[in-house]
Amino acid sequence: MGTPPTNAQPTNAALAGVLETIADYLSLEGASVYRIAAYQRAAESFREHPGSVAALATAGELQRLPGVGEAIETKVLEYLRTDSIELLTQMRARYPESVLELMHLPGVGPKTARRMFDTLGVVDIDDLRLAIDTGDLLKVPGFGAKSIERLAGIIVRQAARPDRSLLGTVDPQAEDLLARLRELPEVTAAESAGSLRRRRSTVRDIDLVAASIDAEALFDSFAAFGPVARVEQRGPTKLVARLQSDLMVDLRVVAPASFGDLLQHSTGSAAHNVALRALAQRRGFKVSEYQVEHSASGAIHTCTSEEEVYALLGLAWIPPELREDRGELQAADEGTLPNLLRLRDLRGDLHVHSDWSDGRATLEEMALAARERGLEYLCFSDHSQSLGVANGLTPDRVRAQTVAIRELDSRLDGITVLCGIEVDILADGSIDLPDDVLAELDVVTASIHSGFGQPQPQIQARLDAALENPNVHVIGHPSGRLLTRRPPYALDAEALIEGAVRTGTILEINAAFHRLDLSATHSRLARAAGALMAVSSDAHDPTGFDLLRYGVGEARRGWLEPCHVVNTRPLLGLRECLGRSSR
DNA sequence: GCCGTTTTCGGCCCGACTGTTTTCAGTCG
Secondary structure, eight states: OOOOOOSSOOOHHHHHHHHHHHHHHHHHTTOOHHHHHHHHHHHHHHHHOSSOHHHHHHTTOGGGSTTOOHHHHHHHHHHHHHSSOHHHHHHHHHSOTTHHHHHTSTTOOHHHHHHHHHHHOOOSHHHHHHHHHHTGGGGSTTOOHHHHHHHHHHHHHHTTOOSOEEHHHHHHHHHHHHHHHHHSTTOSEEEEEHHHHTTOSEESSEEEEEEOSOHHHHHHHHHTSTTEEEEEEEOSSEEEEEETTSOEEEEEEEOGGGHHHHHHHHHOOHHHHHHHHHHHHHTTEEEOSSOEEETTTOOEEOOSSHHHHHHHTTOOOOOGGGTTTSSHHHHHHHTOOOOOOOGGGOOEEEEEOOTTTTOSSOHHHHHHHHHHTTOSEEEEOOBBTTOGGGTOBOHHHHHHHHHHHHHHHHHOSSOEEEEEEEEEBOTTSOBSSOHHHHTTSSEEEEEOOSOTTOOHHHHHHHHHHHHHOTTOOEEOSTTOOBTTTBOOOSOOHHHHHHHHHHHTOEEEEEOOTTTOBSOHHHHHHHHHHTOOEEEEOOBSSGGGGGGHHHHHHHHHHTTOOGGGBGGGSOHHHHHHHHHOTTO
């Protein structure tokens, strides 16, 4: 339709989407699975890249990204120049793009979608519904009564269901199932696996693995668990169930001797396993979920632990959070894996709310809850005046709260309570409280809570204003993303990180599971640039400290060690960081 | 289409489950 090229550079997500569409079309057309995988890998690479992929391409350096070669670089440049890609245009002419939706229905793949289109002209889900109702779908080869009934059920449920759930909502359900599994007499070991174990911020389902010599009895018991709504698949080693909560669970079972093999396999990621098995082949081994086989001699090793699997291949055990094929295999080979942050390394929490703003507990209740969890210090960071809906603090109330916090601190043993604020970075770039008020506080966190739609230069100007303000110590939830609900504002992560390093400003890793912001990708970049971070709960009630483990998970995914996180330091060391000697 | 501690060409992880198949294709992770 001849849309003229615009000056605005496409986002990484947009470019990744284009490659994914190409990959989908290629699979519909029956192209080589390796060619399809290449486009998907490059798309993933674009999504992970913290800087602008378009800028990298324009600079002629796109092939520096993993999985990008000459062909994909050429196509990206073609897209940037003309706003279209000839290959994609041709494929769109052969199949309407809506056919790809069909392909994404669970249980429907490229072959089935293609057959439905070729035999019946089904182009979208409405057509499919009609073909089911009229019985026409039976004319499509490969369909029988059972598969049609199943598909009909999927279409009905599909509309309402989000494709990924928040880690923090899924984790407690998985823990409950695991506890029940471990109580069964026929189970000798059980663990969660998959993206849940890798601590991804969102997950599609729960993967569980168990060791047992009696899978049949185990499956019978599992099917009777209260949270299990119904069993959808059941074979000799694998069961798939839907929970009352609508989440899906995959449960796989092996003999205890192979538990390590299965756990390693099921934890993934797919990319990690592909790379691991390719490395294994080069070293003369074949790896599966049952065993490690020495190719030359045919000798079989079964592994009760994951450590054995990696050791057989000459590698150090790799923490699950790192298993994304982002350099962890090389680090495990060279013995340079990071000494990752652990929950117990955290000595304090720098971002906690109370009933002075939108928290649901008093200063004292929060302080006692923090002490109970073994924290040595916490800093109250209630909202500032502009956030009216959150009962934000005026300068007078900040001073009054400071008096209350100092009084509380003087009579509490075993924990130090600090005065802070989560001050708004307003839409015009000004800071919501005057400098003389901020200067009296121990820790000032500055956050964006408005003007999310502003263009990147304006967002960056606001962040710069906060970074350059000598009273600001921390940038709160730096991207503003709300997982599954709201994308980040137009953040230039590289500029933010450069500014944080230059000014000695700390970047928050907000542990609330709908934020997890900084993301792992950005944390890893910040680590490399020499920035410091803080893992903070953003707790609004005493249970909110439980969120810290999600922040730690995201930090571990970003390869962070205790030395990169300021609230692993004792109070004295923290105060040194806040002194900001670099100014 | 990408990539290299056997390779710039010939490989590319490996297996489970379902439904429709009569020995396997398709999908999924």
